[in-house]
Amino acid sequence: MPKHFRMIDTARRNLTAIENSAIDELLAGRIGRREFLRHGSVLGLSLPFLGGIASALGLDTGEARAEGKPGGTVRAGIATPGGAIDPVTYYDSGSYQLVFQTAEFLCVTLPDLTLKPVLAESWAPNDDGSVWTFKLRKGVKFHNGEDFKADDVVATFDRLADPSGSSNALSVFKGLLSKGGTQKVDDHTVAFHLDAPNGSFPYSVSIDNYNAVILPASYKGDYEKTFEGTGPFRLESYTPKVGASFIRNPDYWGEKALPDRLEFKFYGDVQPRILALQAGEVDLLDAVPLDVSQVVLNSPDITVLRVASTAHRQLHMRCDMAP
CATH class of the missing domain: 3.40.190.10 (Periplasmic binding protein-like II)
Known part of the structure; x- marks a missing residue:
């Protein structure tokens, strides 16, 4: 057996059937490096681990990092x-661009659509994808000095999934996560008990759901x-x-x-x-x-940065009459 396959075989021994299926798809050539990284990151496999598997197969991980100098003011x-800025109810870019400077998500989406851990260090589903368990980062504090813990995550998603409230994320969580479905396991572990199995749930608690920033359990508005x-x-x-x-x-x-x-x-x-x-x-x-x-x-004095986006235009056509 080639050395790189022995390394992969060793790494697979502690993975679940769902996690191993991503490697099977890669080995069979049914998915490429990008799809493998995206699929694996959703399942909670770390990017270094996924990159190691891809590198063992001679696949470029495409990692790059921007550099800069500290100091100064960016305008x-x-x-x-x-309107009034409230992460629970806001819906416009002017609001969330401010909130994103001060509040964070459990995870964020990278340009290649893989998920990067932020306030969550790792996550994994049960066998059928109906329960997702997130391990939270330790040693994190809110600006007011309070420790970040599981209670804050539970309160945040109960608030967002409360049908009696004014959450702008209700459309995301309807049929997916109900109030009370987010449960504390210990101070740094939460389990999301879903209304139905879902294989891409981590995206719903990532920056893709811009209302899902983690707020203190004590948050009352303002x-x-x-x-x-x-x-x-x-x-x-x-x-x-x-x-x-x-x-x-x-x-x-x-x-x-x-x-x-x-x-x-x-x-x-x-x-x-x-x-x-x-x-x-x-x-x-x-x-x-x-x-x-x-x-x-067309301005030579302006640098345009192009990034991947999910923005799209829709063309609505009537289908209740002949052309």
């Missing part, structure tokens, strides 16, 4: 938030006053309809952010945002609509 021009979270930045100031600023969190559990400070300026329309970028009043914009994109794309 961003974004759309004015649509998020704008504190922007409480576990993230790399803390609130410095927030003025509705005007802007917000955040400073680097020196006690952040993970890799420290490079900028000392973030400054967000709110704009009610895209044209003033583009003018602000051209005038040097802001350093970046989040997105530019197609109808005005040429102004940005």
